[in-house]
Amino acid sequence: MIENEELFTVTPEEFNKNVVVPSSKSYANRVIILASLCKESVEIINLPLSHDVTNLIAALRVVGLKILDIENGIQVVNSFPECESDTDEIIEVFPGDGGTTTRFLIPFLALGKKNYKIEPEGRMRERPIADLLESLVDIGATVSQCESWLTISGPISCSQRMITADASKTTQHATALALSLSSQNVDVLPKDMNYSVSYWEMTKSLIRDFKQGSRRFVVPVDFSSMSYILALGADLGSVSISNCTSVDQYQSDSVFLDILKEMGCEISISNEGLTLTREKEFLPIDMDCSNCPDLVPTLAFICSRTKGVSTLSNLSVLKYKESDRLVEIQKLLDLYNIENTYNEEDDLLTISGNITRVSESKNIFPPDDHRIVMASYLFLRANGGGELSSIESVSKSFNNFFEVVS
The missing domain is CATH 3.65.10.10 (Enolpyruvate transferase domain)
Structure with a gap:
């Protein structure tokens, strides 16, 4: 105590x-990442009062996203990595202790050319992450695990149309890769998915919605x-x-x-x-x-x-x-x-x-x-x-x- x-x-x-x-932070954080990769403006309505969501939005603003507060939601105006700043300094990102917040940000930031230091809080620093990092290194990311937890830079680029992702401990690694690589039209195939299959289906459904032109989302x-x-x-x-x-x-x-x-x-x-x-x-x-x-x-x-x-x-x-x-x-x-x-x-x-x-x-x-x-x-x-x-x-x-x- x-x-x-x-x-x-x-x-x-x-x-x-x-x-x-x-409303659902799982849904909201998936949509926010996809909206931040979209070259058109996206509205997200009925956001939850969740630190995982507010931490993600704050982190995205730090790396250059223009995210406007609108009635009962947000509007994501520009896109990553086009919005990256010109600085040569390491950019520090603080995602809090959320799994979706931290894991979704890692491959997202690896799409850019800048160096990012990711510093989560609490038990998130101990939760499984190695499988996700290995997948990113394979497609061009530079990763360094250090006392402050992790630095990463890209840009990642995948010449394959499909890659596999270990989902034996969490589906969030596969989801994180699928969200970010959707901008390169790369599909992700989860391997050994034993848990939370429905959340993976949510990820695939939202990616389809974006590809079919949806630009306004109401969080359930x-x-x-x-x-x-x-x-x-x-x-x-x-x-x-x-x-x-x-x-x-x-x-x-x-x-x-x-x-x-x-x-x-x-x-x-x-x-x-x-x-x-x-x-x-x-x-x-x-x-x-x-x-x-x-x-x-x-x-x-x-x-x-x-x-x-x-x-x-x-x-x-x-x-x-x-x-x-x-x-x-x-x-x-x-x-x-x-x-x-x-x-x-x-x-x-x-x-x-x-x-x-x-x-x-x-x-x-x-x-x-x-x-x-x-x-x-x-x-x-x-x-x-x-x-x-x-x-x-x-x-x-x-x-x-x-x-x-x-």
């Missing part, structure tokens, strides 16, 4: 609200962020989400709607928004999480509230996130005496739920990981309440989370 760190007090109480949730709601609100409503009352009027098939975490229906919830979606109610105990589930790893913290909470045994499989990718999320999830389950076991060989987490709420107040000090912090809030709110640290980390994806849930 950091001395003098602000703690947020969580009160155990019902949750019955009509709310608005953030973020189903990852919405999962925490849905979980609160399902366990502690009901919820309506006024800005969710459809399901985005390219967001893998939208599967949470089907999971909640399977577990006993009633969900409807119309032009008026989404509504959720529940009138019976949660049913346990058996879930392959390979396509929705970001959903696992929320799933673990819901499974803890069932009367029965649930299993979540294909979780090993969680160790490469902003924290080792598998370890942190088990800490939360243990804190509330929820029986759980993880079989590493089978990559399977078994959770024996308990519908009896723990009345004792708890203090939780999670790592600086937005998803673990929000999952911790769910456990506190559903049980005896208490105090929660690392609350600023939610700004990565859900800036006003604590205002929405209060």
Whole structure:
């Protein structure tokens, strides 16, 4: 715990609200990169209040992009690498701790001729990046890993019409290459893609949209962020989400709607928004999480509230996130005496739920990981309440989370 760190007090109480949730940072950052390569002006509407998005926009402005603030969005006016400055000095770029922000910027900047120093924050400095760098060196990038993390220069140029990218640990490397190389009409073929296939499909769809002439994009709601609100409503009352009027098939975490229906919830979606109610105990589930790893913290909470045994499989990718999320999830389950076991060989987490709420107040000090912090809030709110640290980390994806849930 950091001395003098602000703690947020969580009160155990019902949750019955009509709310608005953030739009998708995954969608937004993909569109922003593609817009920054487009030689025509592009408008992006309904941007989320996410540090990953604002950090990306700030970094792009540093390297010469003219990005105007417009009502509820931005307009990207010029394009990279044409907008590069004339300086011979190394240009420093600070992408924050975001995976999409940092990884998307690396091949993007390698399209230029200048030298760029990329200095991310936090655990991003430890997350896998070698496979992406190797792919860039193969097509002409000069890369130097140093104390300040990484310097890179280009320009990269690929004579092949297709290259492969290792996707065994993350799809973000393949996506980063595909976004930047789309300007050279190079296709990327992911290799050993075991996780988050839907996000790869989102990438391909947006590249197609740009090539077909789309120049205005409206960012859909973020189903990852919405999962925490849905979980609160399902366990502690009901919820309506006024800005969710459809399901985005390219967001893998939208599967949470089907999971909640399977577990006993009633969900409807119309032009008026989404509504959720529940009138019976949660049913346990058996879930392959390979396509929705970001959903696992929320799933673990819901499974803890069932009367029965649930299993979540294909979780090993969680160790490469902003924290080792598998370890942190088990800490939360243990804190509330929820029986759980993880079989590493089978990559399977078994959770024996308990519908009896723990009345004792708890203090939780999670790592600086937005998803673990929000999952911790769910456990506190559903049980005896208490105090929660690392609350600023939610700004990565859900800036006003604590205002929405209060």
